[in-house]
Amino acid sequence: MDGIVSAAPSSFCDTCTVRNRAICSDLSREELGVLNGIGRMRKLRAGEQLIWEGDEAVLVANVIDGLLKLSSQTSDGREQILGIAYPSDFLGRPFGGSTPYGVEALTDAQVCVFERRDFDRFAREHPALEHKLLERTLSELDRTRKWMLLLGRMNAEQKLASFLLQSEERAGGADENGSFDLQLSRQQIADILGLTIETVSRQLTRMKAEGLIDLPSRRTVTILDRQALEDRAE
Structure with a gap:
């Protein structure tokens, strides 16, 4: 329609x-x-x-x-x-x-x-x-x-780190809490990056455990350590 x-x-x-x-x-x-x-x-x-x-x-x-x-x-x-x-x-x-x-x-x-x-x-x-x-x-x-x-040319970790940084920038930056809305589901992110949803979920969980990001909700991301995330992206 x-x-x-x-x-x-x-x-x-x-x-x-x-x-x-x-x-x-x-x-x-x-x-x-x-x-x-x-x-x-x-x-x-x-x-x-x-x-x-x-x-x-x-x-x-x-x-x-x-x-x-x-x-x-x-x-x-x-x-x-x-x-x-x-x-x-x-x-x-x-x-x-x-x-x-x-x-x-x-x-x-x-x-x-x-x-x-x-x-x-x-x-x-x-x-x-x-x-x-x-x-x-x-x-x-x-x-x-x-x-x-x-x-x-990037591996799964580099792809996701780059995607998160790009998404924050294109979303107009973070809010007063340092968070931004991805708008996309994990399955959509996986499809866009050529990964499986399991890989995306595993990488997000690892980045959170290592203190690079926080995940206040399923589609909200807070970047806690920008330099470390940028290093992963490269």
């Missing part, structure tokens, strides 16, 4: 929770008004596909809430996860013909979607947005390189 789509309210950009981190952060109030007019807010259920690999690039989107995975199919039909999209991330291929990867919601999510042709036209007319797109493209390339290193 398709996600729920509704027209964005006139004040949506003003009340957007990722407004200061998204690609539209440098736009003037008037420019935001124009962009707001061509955008739509869409809610996705966990497991719902937003973009299909290889399809014509008909939309782009800003992630407002939730997590989504970027993936591609290998020649033998296996899924290769290319990365995770967090709130404020930009999805899709502006100025492109087809999409090089699929995008699926890992959790219930909310995105602001734009018809690609409308967005392309707006970007050409607003250099500040084009500049942000270039910055995001370069940042995405850097993250993809790190992700490929994480999946291809």
Whole structure:
């Protein structure tokens, strides 16, 4: 079933929770008004596909809430996860013909979607947005390189330590208690990192026993010894 789509309210950009981190952060109030007019807010259920690999690039989107995975199919039909999209991330291929990867919601999510042709036209007319797109493209390339290193060259302990550090950073940092919410189940983490759920659980238990982290709840993590965790990640 398709996600729920509704027209964005006139004040949506003003009340957007990722407004200061998204690609539209440098736009003037008037420019935001124009962009707001061509955008739509869409809610996705966990497991719902937003973009299909290889399809014509008909939309782009800003992630407002939730997590989504970027993936591609290998020649033998296996899924290769290319990365995770967090709130404020930009999805899709502006100025492109087809999409090089699929995008699926890992959790219930909310995105602001734009018809690609409308967005392309707006970007050409607003250099500040084009500049942000270039910055995001370069940042995405850097993250993809790190992700490929994480999946291809690290052992289980390094993978999980790197994932925890990345998750805290992408979640916007820890709260006043030094904790952050993973949002993902242990099975999802295992699938993303190419591990078994038993390995993920065993590594988390070991890190907790060694004083690197605490686990106040099943999806909450507190980093107690950042330097030690960074050392494990490397």
